Amino acid sequence: MCKRNQNKTDMNEKTKIPAPLIAIIPLVVLVALLAMVIPIFGSDALMGGSQVSLLVASAVCVALAMGLYNYKWSVLEEGMAKNIKKVTPAIIILLLIGAISGTWMLSGVVPTLISYGLHILSPRFFLASCCIICAIVSVITGSSWTTIATIGVALLGIGKAMGFDTGWIAGAIISGAYFGDKISPLSDTTVLASSTTGTKLFTHIRYMLVTTVPSIVITLVIFTVAGLTMSHTDSAQSALFADTLAQKFNLSPWLLLVPLITGILIVVKLPTIITLFISSVVAGICILIFQPHVLLQIAQSDTLDFATGFKALMTSVFGSTALSTGHPEIDALVATRGMRGMMDTIWLIICAMCFGGVMSASHMISSITNLFVRFVHKPKSAVCSTVGAGLFFNACTADQYLSIILTGNLFKDLYHNRGLESRLLSRTVEDSVTVTSVLIPWNSCGMTQAIVLGVGTLTYLPYCFFNLLSPLMSILVAITGFKIKQGIAAQFAPKASETVKGAPDAGHVLVG
Template sequence: MRYYLAFALYIIYTKRVYFGNIKRQSEIKKQNNMKPEKKIPSPFVSLLPILFLVGMLFATIHTFGSDALSGGSQVSLLTTTSLCIFIGMAFYHIPWKDYEQAITNNIAGVATAIIVLLIIGALSGAWMISGVVPTLIYYGIQIIHPDFFLTSTCVICALVSVMTGSSWTTIATIGIALLGIGKAQGFEEGWIAGAIISGAYFGDKISPLSDTTILASSVTDTPLFSHIRYMMITTVPSLLITLVIFTVMGLTCETSSTEQIAEFTTALSAKFNITLWLLAVPVATGILIARKVPAIITLFLSTLLAGVFALVFQPDLLLEISGEEKIFKGIMTTFYANTNLQTDNGMLTELIATRGMTGMMNTIWLILCAMCFGGAMTAGGMLGSITSFFVRFMKSTASMVASTVGSGLFLNLATADQYISIILTGKMFSETYRAKGYESRLLSRTTEDAVTVTSPLIPWNTCGMTQATILGVPTMTYLPYCFFNLISPLMSIFIAAIGYKIVRKR
């Protein structure tokens, strides 16, 4: 009897296992049938949104001019985003949740940058109204000789950026002061901004404190200092050529007369309480940077310190800003709103006008819209389709580097964000470089040469928008004079063509 019972239980167990397996296999098959193989748009189809965006931005800028950032460019980006999503959902069956997730991830990735941007807006206003920037301008005009102003500007910004690891911080602080000095000496704002950005992005590119430097090395699995040393091969010659150009320009440019400079400094001292004590703010900021305090904390403390100095040294200006004899309102307005102080010098009146946090809102709006566009291009497979096109041309070392440069530049144009572009470029080519026997540091260097330095040259890129907003100089105005940024990608290709210090494993 026991044998019959055991046999019956065995039959029941076997039946359950058998039919359970059949059921699971049926469910798996059903799920597989419900998920059709994802199609990837062709490079031609993937280029359509890019061409549409370029056309939209051209029409917007032509129509609105300098007011394009007030809404026209943002609408152009959102309209192009909707085109990407329509193509993907209608013709390639890409679900909406994929787009939503990609856009959300993109926006989350720039959250820190948006906070930094807001603080920089407050810092710019506080440094100006407290008298920090006017003091730097006042003494800088008298120290920096006009013939070597552009060269000095580039070198100063390079040194500060190396120490800070941030082009944004450099441009928002010492860059604004140098812009004022240059204008007082009679230089065109395009040349001044070009020298500032060239120096700032040299430091941003090679500083071990720079987030882009760390990101490029980590994405390509390259040791940080190995990455930095290898970048020197292309970065130092690019900077030297840039300095030669600025030196020649400085020696040949007709600058303002001594009388004009004296008039400018007199107007400065008449409006602001100029004192060396105000230099304690940039000194304290430098100490925080040297101690590697996080950028957000450094900028925030620098803003608060400048606010305290404004209360101590410029109370009359705060009362003038408030318009109601309320000093608290004046200092708060300095942090978040526009200020327009009147002087006897028109150029000075324009220079000391500030925008605070409010002045950054259009830029933040544009960044958010750009992240929507980049997310839609990524989720729809359009970025992958276009960038895979560059891989076909990788025949020699020079062509491989040129393809990487072209891909990085394209991603900067398409995603409107240098961080996304660095990640995508590094990930996309890492296996190809490894398969062909190239060192990872070649990829990390080329990525920075292609992406980091070209980001401020693109009007709708986060860096291009930010620098144009901070300096008050349109991207297309300073672009021709950012020689370091223009030369670096070409230098990367040239060094690859001659094969200098490029090791290939056989």
């Protein structure tokens, strides 16, 4: 008995939980720095200002942990290393998305989609159609990132040609893509949320429809009304876009095989990295077949020999390209940045993972999350606390996957003790984490979509109606009590004043 108590004492001494007021200081520092960096640097905030802000906040966390709670540097360093290792696949995916953005544009795939879209889509219903198309593609692919980087980029070009503001277009694209990602059984976030909370996948998806369907219906109504009331560019401007693209690229229905092949590879559940790699290779081959004149312009050469073609093709994959069409707005549309264009995002993700790693390893996240648990008394307070925790983790860890894991594990036993179904927790986690990650400028999702679409996070945020409505709808449904059951386990629930001991931190979750 004495030995057991001694071991427990040693464990408590080893795991020092900082006071909440201390734990929140690094987050306050981060928010304060970003509040200065974003307005001052504007769209250039991702080119260094935001990264430095994250590193400074990380340094503050390290100083507090080592100075006040005697944490060893090796422990904090390990926390950062684990977090960075976790996002390695995402970094590779980002590089491949950069390759696709270059090869799909220069091969004529995106220009072909834009040209056909200008002839098919009605400007009055473009925003709603844009949202629906992205939703369908995202359900099929199970990936909002892939949807936005491919069909989303094409739709952005169509919307610009029709005279829509980029914030509205990006909002429609993101709303549809995240709706599809959220309810698709192929989505990694959907699977992660259901598995973390111990909920059957299709039980989780069906229960999400209660909040997801009303949110997307309201979103479509808003986009429809906006499309009907907004002024659009006349048909002559759209025709100018289509004609200019046709003059610059060899447009062909055969180029649609590239997105078709990509879709098939996704449907057969080939790993994302392999799918994106094959897609970029096929698009690169299409550059050689359909757009040899584009290679000449990239290489700035009059003859296309092996060395010139190889250099131009490689540049289309990793480097920046600029094609002259005689129209500045179209020049900006067809310009590409390739893999190199993703480096600011990757740098930002690494810095964000450093911040999330030291916050987790120092148990400052655990300290703050205990505050959420104290407010849980009834189903509506449980949902509100879960939403608050999800938003907090998205802002603090800057990673939606880690936020899903932390929120799910934090509230899993609590929901069980209060007799609440696990599907309520899994739905609330998705409503509060998955769809809001793209709204936070320094979150991996927010920074990625801003780079891919070329539209700032704060520019498209007000128009991502589905993403904004989802957490509010989750709270509203909880208040009404619709389809929320509370079982007999509630009588064994701990007192409201009790906190969850040993709240999971990122290190425990990842190792486990």
